[in-house]
Structures are given as structure tokens and as C-alpha cells.
Amino acid sequence: MGVKEDIERLKKEKKAVILAHNYQPPAIQDLADIVGDSLELAIKAKEATEDLIVLCGVQFMAETAKILNPGKKVILPVKDAGCPLADQLTPDMIKEARKNHPGAAVVVYVNSSAECKAEADVACTSANAAGVVRSLEETEVIFGPDSNLASWVQEQVPEKEIIPVPPDGHCPVHAVFEIGDTEEAKRLDYCIVCHPECEKSIRDKSDFVASTGGMMKIASEAGRWAVLTEKDMTYRLSKEYPEKEFLAYEKSVCKDMKKITPEILRNSLETEDYEIILDEEEMNRARGAIERMIAIRS
Ligand code: 13P
Ligand code: SF4
Known part of the structure; x- marks a missing residue:
């Protein structure tokens, strides 16, 4: 067999x-x-x-x-x-940020440990981050660990003050993209989509910014796509849309x-x-943050 x-x-x-x-x-x-x-x-x-x-x-x-x-x-x-981005946030960093910003809400990206989620008020993913932050009563929002996602959310929800923790948290897989990639894609007439974990300079040159699930949804809007995220995203896209062309970047590989x-x-x-x-008590506290995120979505 x-x-x-x-x-x-x-x-x-x-x-x-x-x-x-x-x-x-x-x-x-x-x-x-x-x-x-x-x-x-x-x-x-x-x-x-x-x-x-x-x-x-x-x-x-x-x-x-x-x-x-x-x-x-x-x-x-x-x-x-593991996830090298998730490793950049610790529960102590969240506690310290709360001390420095006592009135702030704490939003953790789902790319974080269960221990960190247990310290948060609410979780988010790249698909719902802006919606989660917009829904909060608090004006100040501690957000970690991805500083690029934090700045993307800040652009969409300008009425909030986002405090990235740590200030420079980032995903190494999305840090590989350069302006030359967007220029080349434009020259070849591709529609560009990038993940919000990409740096602002890349996001600004893209036609769309979307989570991986979001990329599946918007793919119908163009015929030829440059996909600025992990390379195997294009396998999923090509399977769903065999008639379309998806340009993958072999240099963007998540080894984990x-x-x-x-x-x-x-x-x-x-x-x-x-x-x-997982520890029972820690799990229960982390569940609160994730369940709250899911409830905001619906
Ligand atoms: P998505 O939530 O968009 O699937 O992203 C997960 C991730 O790890 C991106 O690097
Ligand atoms: Fe983590 Fe890999 Fe996703 Fe980057 S691509 S955030 S390293 S899981």
C-alpha cells in the first residue's frame, strides 16, 4: 500500500x-x-x-x-x-507594555505563543486584524508581534494609536521582498498582491494587500498575479484558478x-x-482572547 x-x-x-x-x-x-x-x-x-x-x-x-x-x-x-515571528513576543513584553500604557487594549496576532495569548485581551489574524482593532473601545492598542501588520492596521484604523510590541517584530519570510520585485512585476504587467506581513514600501507598491485566505477570494479580479508571500501559496491559487497565472517567489520560503x-x-x-x-489555566485565559476574536468576525 x-x-x-x-x-x-x-x-x-x-x-x-x-x-x-x-x-x-x-x-x-x-x-x-x-x-x-x-x-x-x-x-x-x-x-x-x-x-x-x-x-x-x-x-x-x-x-x-x-x-x-x-x-x-x-x-x-x-x-x-515553529514560527520565528511568534518567537519575537514574550509574556513579559506584554506585561511591561501594559505597565507603560495602562489604558491600552492588548491585541496579539495569532502568530504568537499560547502564553502570550493568555496575557492578551483579544487575538487577531491578518484576515481580521483591522476589524478587531476597530471594534475596541480603547483608543490605545498594544499590538504584537508583527510591526508590519501593526502599521498596516494603523493605516486602516487611523482613529486608534497602535503601539507595536516589540517595535521591530517581523516575519523573515516576508522580509525578503524588495522594491525591485514590485517594479519588475509591474513592468511585466502583473497585478500585485502582498501579505500584510510585508514592509510598508512593498505594501504601498502593491495593488492589493491580503491574508492568504483573502488572496483566494480576490484572485477572480485579475488574470495574472504576482504573489508576494510564501511561495507555495501559488499552488493553492493555481489549483482553484487553473486558467490564471500566478508568479511565485522561490526566495520566500517558510522552512518550518x-x-x-x-x-x-x-x-x-x-x-x-x-x-x-498546554497548561489548563493558561489555555482557559488564551481561549478568551481567541473566542473574542471569532465573535467580532460574526
Ligand atoms: P494567514 O493568516 O494569512 O494564513 O497568514 C499566516 C502566516 O503565518 C503568514 O505568514
Ligand atoms: Fe511564521 Fe512562517 Fe508565517 Fe513567517 S511565514 S509568520 S515564519 S509561519
């Missing part, structure tokens, strides 16, 4: 569902039951009725799934699939997202590794 058949059999035996992020390798996207952005995966995990949730993504995504559906076993097939292979996925279904185990 092949790996694909093994996975199908194990999924039935274990009553499992496989959720995969839009940046997962094509082979994993093809094996998943659901492929989506951070917000879509969080909502699917919350609604999952299966016994076992296999999260093909990175640590914070699997933690979010566990926090939202604590009665289920949640596994991340690779133990050390590439750690899962079909063989590793099969083994993880077999052994049920690596289970996400």
Missing part, C-alpha cells in the same frame, strides 16, 4: 481530520481535508467533531486548535515546526512549514505524535 492509502486508512481508523495551512508543501495540501488561512483553520478546528485533529502547519496553529477544542487530541506531525512530508504525516497518524499539551 502507498502512503496516500495508508493515510486514508489511518484517518478512518482514528477518526481523524487533517487541516493544512496554505503554505504547506503541495503534497500535504493534496492530502488534507481542509486547506486554509490561520483564521479558517482555527474555526474548522473549533467545529471539528473528529477525535483527532492533525494540524499540518506550525506550533501556534496547533496550539490554537487545542485551545479552541480542548476535548480533542491535537497533533502537530513535526515537533519543532516545509518540515512535514507525506511519510511524516502517515507516521504521526500512526503514533499520534506530537500531541499538543
Whole structure:
């Protein structure tokens, strides 16, 4: 039997569902039951009725799934699939910022640890960040860890004062883009979409700024796209819109997202590794911030 058949059999035996992020390798996207952005995966995990949730993504995504559906076993097939952006925020930084800005609300990007979410008032993803911030009563908003997303939100919600914590938090995968990329894409007549984790200079030269889920929704608006985000986003886009052209940037690779292979996925279904185990009290506090985010969306 092949790996694909093994996975199908194990999924039935274990009553499992496989959720995969839009940046997962094509082979994993093809094996998943659901492929989506951070917000879509969080909502699917919350609604999952299966016994076992296999999260093909990175640590914070699997933690979010566990926090939202604590009665289920949640596994991340690779133990050390982290997020270098999430690592840039600590609970102490949030506590310090609260001390310095006592009247401010704390919004954490979902790309953060469960410990940080437990210190926050509300979470957000790139799909709903502006809406979450706009909905707050407070004028001052502590926002971390992505300073580029923070500045993008600031542009859309000028009535708030956003305080990025840390001041220079960024995703290395989105920091690779240069003005030369947008100039070249324009010269070749591509419509440009970039992720809000890109620097302001790149966002300003793009036709659209969107989360990975947002990119799926707006793709119908043009025929040829330069996609300034992680390279495998274009696999998902090309599958959904085979008649369109999507330019991928091979230099934009999230190494942590590439750690899962079909063989590793099969083994993880077999052994049920690596289970996400979080402190009960911390989980309950973090759930408040994520549930509040989901409620704002609806
Ligand atoms: P999305 O929420 O847009 O899928 O982004 C997740 C992410 O990690 C971007 O780098
Ligand atoms: Fe983290 Fe960047 Fe990878 Fe997204 S692309 S998971 S923000 S390192």
C-alpha cells in the first residue's frame, strides 16, 4: 500500500481530520481535508467533531486548535515546526507594555505563543486584524508581534494609536521582498498582491494587500498575479484558478512549514505524535482572547 492509502486508512481508523495551512508543501495540501488561512483553520478546528485533529502547519496553529477544542487530541506531525515571528513576543513584553500604557487594549496576532495569548485581551489574524482593532473601545492598542501588520492596521484604523510590541517584530519570510520585485512585476504587467506581513514600501507598491485566505477570494479580479508571500501559496491559487497565472517567489520560503512530508504525516497518524499539551489555566485565559476574536468576525 502507498502512503496516500495508508493515510486514508489511518484517518478512518482514528477518526481523524487533517487541516493544512496554505503554505504547506503541495503534497500535504493534496492530502488534507481542509486547506486554509490561520483564521479558517482555527474555526474548522473549533467545529471539528473528529477525535483527532492533525494540524499540518506550525506550533501556534496547533496550539490554537487545542485551545479552541480542548476535548480533542491535537497533533502537530513535526515537533519543532515553529514560527520565528511568534518567537519575537514574550509574556513579559506584554506585561511591561501594559505597565507603560495602562489604558491600552492588548491585541496579539495569532502568530504568537499560547502564553502570550493568555496575557492578551483579544487575538487577531491578518484576515481580521483591522476589524478587531476597530471594534475596541480603547483608543490605545498594544499590538504584537508583527510591526508590519501593526502599521498596516494603523493605516486602516487611523482613529486608534497602535503601539507595536516589540517595535521591530517581523516575519523573515516576508522580509525578503524588495522594491525591485514590485517594479519588475509591474513592468511585466502583473497585478500585485502582498501579505500584510510585508514592509510598508512593498505594501504601498502593491495593488492589493491580503491574508492568504483573502488572496483566494480576490484572485477572480485579475488574470495574472504576482504573489508576494510564501511561495507555495501559488499552488493553492493555481489549483482553484487553473486558467490564471500566478508568479511565485522561490526566495520566500517558510522552512518550518516545509518540515512535514507525506511519510511524516502517515507516521504521526500512526503514533499520534506530537500531541499538543498546554497548561489548563493558561489555555482557559488564551481561549478568551481567541473566542473574542471569532465573535467580532460574526
Ligand atoms: P494567514 O493568516 O494569512 O494564513 O497568514 C499566516 C502566516 O503565518 C503568514 O505568514
Ligand atoms: Fe511564521 Fe513567517 Fe512562517 Fe508565517 S511565514 S509561519 S509568520 S515564519
